[in-house]
Amino acid sequence: MIAAPDSTEPEPEPGTVRPGGRTARVRTAVLRVAGDVLAEQGFAHLDLADVARRAGVGKTTVYRRWGSVTGLVADLLGDMAEQSLPRTETGSVLGDLRANAALVCRTLADPRQGALFRAVIAAAACDARTAEALRRFYDVRVAEWAPCVEQGVARGELPVGTDAGEVVRAVSAPLYYALLTSGVAPDAAAGERAAAAAVAAARGGVFVG
Template sequence: MPAEPGTVRPGGRTARVRAAVLRAAGDVLAEQGFDRLDLADIARRAEVGKTTVYRRWGSVTGLVADLLADMAEQSLPRTETGSVLGDLTANADLVRRTLADPRQGALFRAVIAAAACDARTARALRRFYEVRVAEWAPCVEQGVARGELPAGTDAAAVVRAVSAPLYYTLLTTGEAPDAAAADRAARAAFAAAAAGVYVTGDPAAEPGPSPA
């Protein structure tokens, strides 16, 4: 089966072309929104032939999907401070700084808006967050191993609980969350996790006897 446009990772000169095109696409998304994306315009901005762009990405949604994949790859790695609360605070601050960045914040608003009405963009956005949650989940798993959180804690759910109120602030107020909001989000997620809110199942339960 042939690969979906925008999913094959190139190297060499092709990698440089990809970087230029994705940079141009991100600029347009941040400046003008999803509905103004046009492959011919992106090719012009990136100083790349239109044929190359159409052949590689095929459509605007294919280009956005590849942009999100690249953003996930380029995102900063997790911070490990030695405590769950410290790690979650670092995660919250990274999300806050991303949303507060003039280019990145506008880009995320545009992609989130597009995902609400375009299935392929929605899938690409979900993949982006799957990658980012998987990057930070080990911080929670290490906290469980250290005894800071109860066994059976759903690490991915805790990580999502940190960023959820920050995105909600952005989407409902139009303003990026501040440092105090990021700190509250991290502390709330940690407190809930420590209280067992995110424990799935009962890891301590032993199978009972079979009925006679």
């Protein structure tokens, strides 16, 4: 058991600092357990006291740092966004977006990650703070991959004025829809179709303006 710190100073809002040392170890342990609980049991079973116990961290520390379950989920999503793989650059917009689609498919097919995302998406439908945290997560990921589209515009592969963020979202959208409506993670062929469809639409000027 890691004892709670002696300081009575309030903890900063999750995600506003980059902790080091013992604080980083506590955060890593707590976020790992939170992700496990979400993946295994869903949002309804996420409890700060239980997370503290499973992570071997003082309950007071967890309550002071995260404050609520939604605060913990927000920090978990922020950490996931930071830890996600960087974009791939293949030299063509289609190649880049195929790589993006393949990454999404692998993530959704992963037993832990796929279940975790389903749990968070379900929670976001009825909890405003979780919904905002999920939006921030995807804002980070879209911003990471948008330069692939911008480079495609610069190379003349796509029309000037193409909205890079909308193209990236158009790749992921059908893959998440397939997961949520069928319960089955999209396969590699689905990823190829999603990337090809997004690029074809972009070349046709659908995302201009």
